[in-house]
């Protein structure tokens with residue numbers, strides 16, 4: 001689906017003309033033309049102006065703005081304005097304000113102050129969406145609906161009584177019978193047994209560790225309540241304007257909402273992305289988020305709905321992008337599947353919470369360094385129409401699962417983990433560093449066509465997915481699963497009889513125990529528990545504590561992995577595991593503990609834990625041949641060297657194109673449709689051989705030998 005009738009890449013940003021005098025608005029339109037802006041997101045935070053009193057709409061100002069956009073050839077992504085309800089709603093309906101975990105009702109004066117279960121908010125937001133749709137249904141500038149803004153960004157959960165009653169109903173629907181809930185939540189532990197759904201609380205602040213299954217269900221409930229808000233508005237829009245695509249802006253790696261589920265209900269995926277330019281890994285975050293978004297609707301292009309030109313204002317220190325980086329990261333998004341590059345926001349605010357957040361037009365206007373970058377990017381994007389609609393073809397997939405990330409985060413132990421796709425990000429990074437095109441998919445997505453499938457930390461056991469991985473391996477795929485996986489069922493009950501659950505048959509191994517290191521020993525530094533005076537502490541000085549390091553040394557046993565490590569560097573680097581280690585046994589033979597382990601011939605030990613660790617001699621990486629492919633298991637959080645070497649091995653087996661993996665440092669290559677992007681993330685001009693075709697960005701022919709300037713890009717259309 002293309003968003004603009006012109007089939008151009010969308011370029012523009014959030015525009016808030018209602019916050020500025022008429023003269024500035026006129027100037028804005030002229031500046032937009034100069035910058036090549038072709039799409040603006042309007043009215044995102046305009047509810048108070050659209051409905052100054054309950055039920056009294058004022059759309060005249062918006063119509064005037066939309067008309068002016070149309071005259072200037074600028075299209076509109078029209079917001080429903082419901083992300084910041086006006087003060088009258090808070091005053092007339094205080095119960096519409098959300099309540100936090102400690103029972104405090106949140107106040108008015110910022111934004112997103114609505115309870116997701118509030119009936120008043122629900123009906124008024126739907127009514128506003130309907131009224132806007134009726135008003136602008138035939139407006140020629142309207143090309144997309146932008147429902148609300150960053151749902152759940154500030155208020156992912158509300159703990160009010162209305163939410164509690166709705167949560168009880170949600171549980172009733174899900175479990176049917178209270179005994180099923182008691183069983184799923186294992187409520188006999190700590191005497192939490194319920195005899196009726198209406199006894200159940202939302203998980204407010206409690207004396208100590210809550211029942212994590214209850215909290216996980218509460219997160220799912222909150223997600224579904226918020227999705228209902230979106231669906232309520234989207235339904236109004238679709239009834240009135242069935243031909244206009246509907247979106248709501250996502251926030252990348254955000255697991256309060258399950259975007260894979262949400263994506264089924266948006267016509268276009270759109271994303272807000274603010275990597276921190278202070279961090280070297282930010283260049284990868286740009287690519288990771290883009291691949292994540294492209295993967296939400298089976299490879300369909302998405303829109304980058306928000307990024308900043310220069311620097312945000314909400315970090316303690318807001319590092320500014322380097323010269324050229326704004327364009328470079330924008331083009332990276334396009335290369336990875338974006339059909340639009342939009343900014344927050346068009347004009348930097350003159351006051352309020354976001355006054356120091358960068359914009360396309362800064363406080364200093366055209367005198368700002370950023371203005372020239374904005375105009376330059378507009379010019380570049382205007383040449384990229386041949387990319388629009390194009391797909392990225394990947395033979396490698398990395399699997400992410402929101403519920404698994406939530407479950408791992410919410411379970412108390414084995415060690416703390418953020419509710420993020422950290423392991424998937426690490427594996428994706430290893431592939432990206434080698435310029436290997438990678439899709440990010442979910443557990444229900446089609447696996448056909450992938451010759452390498454990486455399944456990092458799939459905490460929840462999904463028997464159906466395991467069966468589909470088995471089929472993929474039989475058909476030739478190399479499936480790599482990493483720990484901890486298959487540890488709990490979907491209601492956070494432990495898998496009994498050995499972890500990996502239904503993945504065990506495929507992998508040929510079972511996990512009997514985990515052994516986690518605790519490198520945060522530094523926090524004990526001031527305590528006598530940590531101190532040893534070797535001159536006098538006769539007993540303590542003999543106590544060894546290998547568990548305080550943040551790694552597990554590994555010994556490599558497979559010749560293929562040794563060869564791959566030799567390619568990584570000379571002398572051959574040794575791979576390491578991180579804090580996570582496990583006792584892994586061959587599935588069939590492991591009916592009781594023996595030390596060292598014993599495996600059958602069916603499973604090859606690719607690497608094992610080194611003898612210094614208590615896991616010494618136990619397998620760290622295993623491989624089992626399955627049909628035409630294989631199933632690999634990694635029982636530790638492998639370091640970058642280990643991942644790189646394993647990626648080489650898997651790519652070789654899977655016949656994945658590695659031809660761009662040895663290009664000069666800093667060069668990212670991505671092929672999208674007919675266009676190959678060369679992105680230079682380094683500070684040096686880089687010479688590339690064998691680049692032939694037409695460079696859409698410089699509008700010049702590349703004849704074999706190309707020079708890519710520091711922090712810049714080429715977009716080559718092949719002549720073949």
Ligand code: GAL
Nearest residue numbers: 149150153272306312344357
């Ligand atoms: C987003 C939000 C925008 C703006 C921006 C600042 O989260 O959607 O309205 O606040 O962040 O970076």
